[in-house]
Amino acid sequence: MSVLAIAALLFLDFASFQPNRILPGEGVALLDALSLRWTLPVFAGALAIALLSWRPDRHAYLAILLTATTLVAFLPVLAGVFGLERAIEGLQHGRAALGSGFWLAGFFMALIMIEACHKLQAGIWLKLASVTVVVAGIAIAYSYGVLEKLSLAQEFHVRQRQFVTEMGAHFNLVFWSMLPSAVMGMALAIWATRSEKARRGLFGVLSVVQTIPSLALFGLLIAPLSYLANEFGWLRAIGVQGIGFTPALIALIGYSLLPMTRNAYVALTGTPEPVLEAARGMGMNESQVFLQVRLPLAAPVILEGLRIMTVQTIGLTAVAALIGAGGMGTFIFQGLGQAAMDLVLLGAIPTILFALAADALFAFLTATTRGAP
Amino acid sequence: MWRASIRRAPWRALTSALLLILCASLFPHMETLFRWLQPDASQVVYDRDSFWRLLLSHAGLVLLSGFIATVVGVVSGILVTRESGRDFLPLVNNIASIGQTFPPVAVLALAVPMTGFGGAPTVVALTLYGLLPVVRNTIAGLEGVSGAVLEAARGMGMSPSQVLWKVELPLAFKVIMAGVRTSVTINIATAAIGSTIGAKTLGDPIVAGLINGNTAYVLQGAILVALLAVAADAIFERIESASA
Structure with a gap:
């Protein structure tokens, strides 16, 4: 019972954080920043985690881990796409800075990953695998130039x-x-x-x-x-x-x-x-x-x-x-x-x-x- | 937290505090000494601010953030060890242990985009970072009280509140204080670095000296910060040994 409560409180709490913001100079909420095509998966994923946590068993936790991992890897891609779309609209030298909503959402997702690993009593390989997914996701996005317009990537590029x-x-x-x-x-x-x-x-x-x-x-x-x-x-x-x-x-x-x-x-x-x-x-x-x-x-x-x-x-x-x-x-x-x-x-x-x-x-x-x- | 016990020096707090006061008042008058150290500089005594102002501002930042961190840390430590809040215990434990892995400088630097330059981000960063050892030790202390x-x-x-006030908190006091001590020690050091983000602290002369290659400035700031840290630590040691 207490496990169920932890999960519910933890995940419901997080779900209300979801209206997530990306701040390029002036803040833009995720929903305004990108078309529904891009944001829908994020909200769907977060909702799925919240739903899954109501009935916590091994499979649910595994699914939660999977969803959270995917979302963590997906968030930078979203920000990158946002940067690219804005750049096409005419601001050629614009760059997208990551806002507090991005970091908070990422942080909560990471916490959920840890919590799920903990509940699964995951071995080293499972943990390693989920970290690899995140790193690989970001690396692939970078190599395809999706992140190109992010200011962080630009700073990196120069130096x-x-x-x-x-x-x-x-x-x-x-x-x-x-x-x-x-x-x-x-x-x-x-x-x-x-x-x-x-x-x-x-x-x-x-x-x-x-x-x-x-x-x-x-x-x-x-x-x-x-x-x-x-x-x-x-x-x-x-x-x-x-x-x-x-x-x-x-x-x-x-x-x-x-x-x-x-x-x-x-x-x-x-x-x-x-x-x-x-x-x-x-x-x-x-x-x-x-x-x-x-x-x-x-x-x-x-x-x-x-x-x-x-x-x-x-x-x-x-x-x-x-x-x-x-x-x-x-x-x-x-x-x-x-x-x-x-x-x-x-x-x-x-x-x-x-x-x-x-x-x-x-x-x-x-x-x-x-x-x- | 295991600490070396140096009970044979109860006067350490007093000596270091006296030295601190002495240095802060005498440095402006010790130009000859610093001139000998740094013969080629045009200025050898830091004078953009009085050492007293810097010292008080430094101590003020640490005290303010230390106070907030202690109150919030102890209260949340108590809440998550109660029956009704126990669900949050793993979450809080996780955050506390992961958070302590974050380097203080990084936390300080990351507070800038949220609050801008100056004293405010320093207080925010010091409070956030200072919370972790307090929360951790409060939980450890309260959980350490034996079931019997x-x-x-x-x-x-x-009643439950009597148990908390008369049994649990007194028994956990030592461990909680050790957490506060760790938190304050780290924060005195981090506040010094806070001068790179525009807070007025004893780190000012050090940073100014490093930028201009003026060793005398660096020395003045470094001695004062070191004395402040040693004095604060010695005071905590007095409190701990007095309560033992």
């Missing part, structure tokens, strides 16, 4: 090469800060399990670092680093500078250490004493106990630490663009500077997707390590 |  560079820079920063902090975090956590004094001092320092705002930490690193680079020629020779990659990397490592060390510490100390006792009783020596018992048991919690760290780092890397380290933040701040919202979106959306993808990847890894005996 | 305790409270003849 295609830079986009790839910045994406690479973003990825680089995340990767090269994660690698050392994962290793250092593990080492520090092992150190913390050995000595109580080390543990207190360590977590004290790390949590203070975590508290310092990212913009401030990036800023604080500029002065000492540029001093060092000026004083010692060899440091400059290997690329150490006051601004750019180096301070960003140091700050990102600093931020990553707390979640990593904390989770690794909790994980390593969390092995139940009887298990350790049993392992020693089987004649394992300490290093065997560590490698074969503690570490495998700790893996899910350590992975959780990696997950928090990665998601956090991806977000912070966007801020690092302010100190000239590159990355998707470059577009965000450039766009804010020029009051060009679509440029902001070009930076913000991939950052969000990157974070969501990392989150999903680690959630999957955690699930597999938990599942293993 | 609730049973006992009901058995003593308490």
Whole structure:
């Protein structure tokens, strides 16, 4: 009964959101923007979801998932067609910006997808398949030029090469800060399990670092680093500078250490004493106990630490663009500077997707390590 | 939320707050020091706004959004854990956990098209983002109250609202406060970035310094923001240890 109520409330609520708006300069509601031929499927789909949710069983949820997925893939096409039709009407250089109605509708559809997956207890393949449908739908629409008149696509078009560079820079920063902090975090956590004094001092320092705002930490690193680079020629020779990659990397490592060390510490100390006792009783020596018992048991919690760290780092890397380290933040701040919202979106959306993808990847890894005996 | 306990420094809140006040009042008079740091710049002390104004505006933004986020977050946390609102629990949980994956900068940037430049989008973004940890921890805290305790409270003849006020909320207080603390810490940092969208915050000197290559500006802003964050965190720690 309660499931039925959730579904009904959730979906009815969403259905009233449907009169959806697309705002090119001045807002145009979906119904005014496009002929019925295009909008009818959307309303029909949304209505179908609402109806299906009244009688929730496995098949209904499967149908809901299918409908919602199709709709998410279909929404950008609608916006694209709208842009094209307006362009034909004479505004050759016009471009269609996506409005809040588009985002809200997309967001609710995505929520419904998640809810349906949850109810279906979907495996990784089903989830992957539905995401693929959405991505493929948008990619096909783009390659056929349907999205050409969307401002987001135009911003992308102009900066295609830079986009790839910045994406690479973003990825680089995340990767090269994660690698050392994962290793250092593990080492520090092992150190913390050995000595109580080390543990207190360590977590004290790390949590203070975590508290310092990212913009401030990036800023604080500029002065000492540029001093060092000026004083010692060899440091400059290997690329150490006051601004750019180096301070960003140091700050990102600093931020990553707390979640990593904390989770690794909790994980390593969390092995139940009887298990350790049993392992020693089987004649394992300490290093065997560590490698074969503690570490495998700790893996899910350590992975959780990696997950928090990665998601956090991806977000912070966007801020690092302010100190000239590159990355998707470059577009965000450039766009804010020029009051060009679509440029902001070009930076913000991939950052969000990157974070969501990392989150999903680690959630999957955690699930597999938990599942293993 | 697991936090390192540094109980041996109860004076940390006081020290950092004092340092903050000291720095904010003394920076304008420390021209010689900053001149030594940045010999070639024409201006070495940020003077487009007084540090006090920036500090108060920064703290004001965080307090306002923190207050709204806490009230709305705790209330909605309570609502979805009641019998009648339980249907929304998975939905709210989903939104809270997905939302926290969104980078704060992105949320900040996305608030601009909705409300324009200035202080308003910053408050909107800070409130939205600050809501998530509060909601999450309120739900976790309330769900963490053991069934036996609730049973006992009901058995003593308490009404549902008495159970909520006298049993559940006091027991969940610590976890809820941890959520508020996380939310405020993130928001102090995000508010600093808010100066890129036109909010008046301590991020102003940092951003201005970065654009003009003036390290002295950057340092002045960065020190103040860092002290503000450390002071706020230490105050929360005091509250937490006092209630323990």
